[in-house]
Amino acid sequence: MDLSPYRECMLCPRLCRVDRVAGQRGVCGETAVCRVASIGPHHGEEPALSGTRGSGTIFFAGCSCRCLFCQNWQISREGFGEEVTLEHLTVRALELVATGVHNLNFVTPTHVWPHVRELCRRLRAAGVQIPLVLNCSGYERPERVREYREVIDIYLPDFKFTDPDLARRCMGDERYAEYALASLREMVAAVGFLEPWDDTFQTVARRGVLVRHLVLPGYVESSLGLLRLLHREFGPGLPLSIMSQYRPMPACLKAGFLTHPVPRQEYEQVCALAEDLGFEHAFIQPDYGDEGFAPDFRDEEPFAGNRRAADRG
Numbered sequence: 001m002d003l004s005p006y007r008e009c010m011l012c013p014r015l016c017r018v019d020r021v022a023g024q025r026g027v028c029g030e031t032a033v034c035r036v037a038s039i040g041p042h043h044g045e046e047p048a049l050s051g052t053r054g055s056g057t058i059f060f061a062g063c064s065c066r067c068l069f070c071q072n073w074q075i076s077r078e079g080f081g082e083e084v085t086l087e088h089l090t091v092r093a094l095e096l097v098a099t100g101v102h103n104l105n106f107v108t109p110t111h112v113w114p115h116v117r118e119l120c121r122r123l124r125a126a127g128v129q130i131p132l133v134l135n136c137s138g139y140e141r142p143e144r145v146r147e148y149r150e151v152i153d154i155y156l157p158d159f160k161f162t163d164p165d166l167a168r169r170c171m172g173d174e175r176y177a178e179y180a181l182a183s184l185r186e187m188v189a190a191v192g193f194l195e196p197w198d199d200t201f202q203t204v205a206r207r208g209v210l211v212r213h214l215v216l217p218g219y220v221e222s223s224l225g226l227l228r229l230l231h232r233e234f235g236p237g238l239p240l241s242i243m244s245q246y247r248p249m250p251a252c253l254k255a256g257f258l259t260h261p262v263p264r265q266e267y268e269q270v271c272a273l274a275e276d277l278g279f280e281h282a283f284i285q286p287d288y289g290d291e292g293f294a295p296d297f298r299d300e301e302p303f304a305g306n307r308r309a310a311d312r313g
Contacts, residue, residue, distance in 0.1 A: 001086060001118040006032035012064035012110050013141055013179045027172075028111035029079045030062035037061050037074075037081035039092055041101050046241050046283050048194060049103060049133065049156070051204035056101035057135075058093065064111045065137035067160065067171045069216065069258050073249045076108060086115060090122050097128050102204040103154065105133040110140060113147070120151035131206055138211075139176055140183035145190070154194065155187040155209045162229055163222040169257065181233065184211065194239045197281050213270075214243045217258060220266040224273050231277045239281040242271055 005011060006020040016026025023031050041054030049055045061081025063070070074080040084092075093104060104123070109116045120132050131153035138157040148155075157180070161167050164174035173179075187209045194208035211230065215223050230238055244267040252258045274282050 002114060003032055005114050009111075010141075011113055011144065013139060013173065013175065014064055026064075026111075027066060028062045028064040029066075030111055033083050034086065034089065034112050034115040035061035035079075035081035036084045036089065039096060041096070041099055042105065045105065045156075046210065047201040048197070048205040048210065048239075048283075049105065049154070051102040051201075053100045053102055055103055055105045055133070056093075056096040056099070056130075057105040057107055058089075058096075059107045060109055060112050060116075062111055063108050063137065065139045065171050067137070068251045068255060069170060069246065069249055071214075071245065071247065071249065072108075073251065077251060086118060086122075089115070089119060090126075093119060093123060094126060094128070097123070097130060101130070103131040103133050104128075105135050105156070107135045108137070109134060110136055110144070113144065117147070117151060124151070138180035138183065139171070139173070140179060142179075142182040142186045145183045145186035148187075149190045153191065153207050154205060155191065156212065157184060157187065157209070158212045158214070159184065159226060159230070160214065161216070161219070161222045162225045163219065166216075166219055166222055181229070184209070185233070188234060188238075193237050194281070197239065208239070210239045210241060212241045212243060214246055215262045215267050215270050216246060217260055217262040217266065220269055223266075223270045227270065227273050227277060227279075231279070236278040236280050238279070239283075240274060240279055241283040242267075242274060242285075244285045 003021050008017045009020050009026055014027045018024035018026045020032040038059040042057040043050050043054045045055045059075055061075050061079050063076035066077055070076045106116050132151055133154040133156055134148055134152045135156040138159050159180050162177045167176035168174040191208050194205045194210045196203050246262045248259045271284050
C-alpha cells in the first residue's frame with residue numbers, strides 16, 4: 001500500500017507534517033503502523049445501522065480530534081490498541097462480514113485513512129458488497145472527503161460544537177465548526193441523506209449521511225445554534241442523532257471543566273428545537289443518560305481474540 005501520505009502527514013486539519021513512517025507522532029499520537037482497539041458486531045449504533053445483526057465496527061487507536069470529554073478516551077487519548085498488519089486486518093474484516101453484519105463501520109479512521117482506503121479496496125475485490133461506513137469526529141479536511149468518495153457509502157460524522165471558544169477548550173482548535181461544516185457539505189454532496197429511511201427500522205441504511213451531536217452540560221446554546229445552522233444549510237431532511245450519554249471523563253475532572261452529566265432539561269430543550277424546526281428524521285435517546293454508552297475498552301480481550309465493540313462518544 002501507499003504510505004506516502006504518512007511521510008509529511010496532513011491527513012487531518014492539524015497539518016502536523018511529521019514523518020509517521022519514520023516513527024514520528026503528531027497530535028493523533030500514532031505512527032504509520034495501524035493499531036486497532038476493538039473489532040466485532042455492535043448492536044448499539046442507531047437502528048438504521050445496527051439493524052438486527054449489528055454493525056461491524058473496527059475501532060482504530062488514536063485520534064486527531066482528541067476531545068477532552070471523549071467517551072472513548074482510552075483509545076482516543078491514551079492510545080489503547082494493538083498493532084495489526086493490513087493482511088491480518090483484512091482477514092478479520094472478512095470474518096466479521098461472514099457473521100452477517102449489515103455494514104462495516106470504521107470508527108475514528110481519519111488519521112489512518114491510507115490503511116482504511118486500501119482495506120476497502122481489498123474487501124471490494126474480495127466481493128464484499130455491504131455498505132462501508134466512515135464514523136468520524138467531523139474534524140475533517142474537505143479535500144480528504146473527496147478522496148473518501150471512492151470507497152465510502154455511509155458517513156456518520158459528529159458535529160460537536162459551533163462555539164469557537166468551546167472548541168478550543170475541548171480539542172484545541174477554534175476552527176472545528178468551519179472544518180465540520182465544510183466537510184459535511186462534501187459528504188452530503190457525495191451521497192445525500194441517509195437512505196432508505198424506514199420508520200419501522202425493518203430496513204437498514206445503504207447510503208447517505210447521518211449527523212451525530214452529543215449535548216454537553218452547560219452549553220445548550222451551542223447545541224441550539226448547531227441545529228439552526230444545520231437547518232439553514234441542509235434543510236429539515238438532514239438525519240440527526242441527538243445523544244444524551246455525556247459523562248465526565250478523567251481529563252474533564254482533572255481540568256475542572258464539564259464535570260457533570262448533561263441535565264435532562266437541557267437535552268430535552270435541544271430535542272424540542274429539533275422538532276420545532278421540523279427535522280424529519282432524528283434519533284433521540286429515550287433512556288436518557290444511559291451509563292452503558294461509556295465503554296471500558298480495557299475490559300476487552302486482547303485484539304487478536306476480541307469480538308466486541310462499544311459506542312463512541
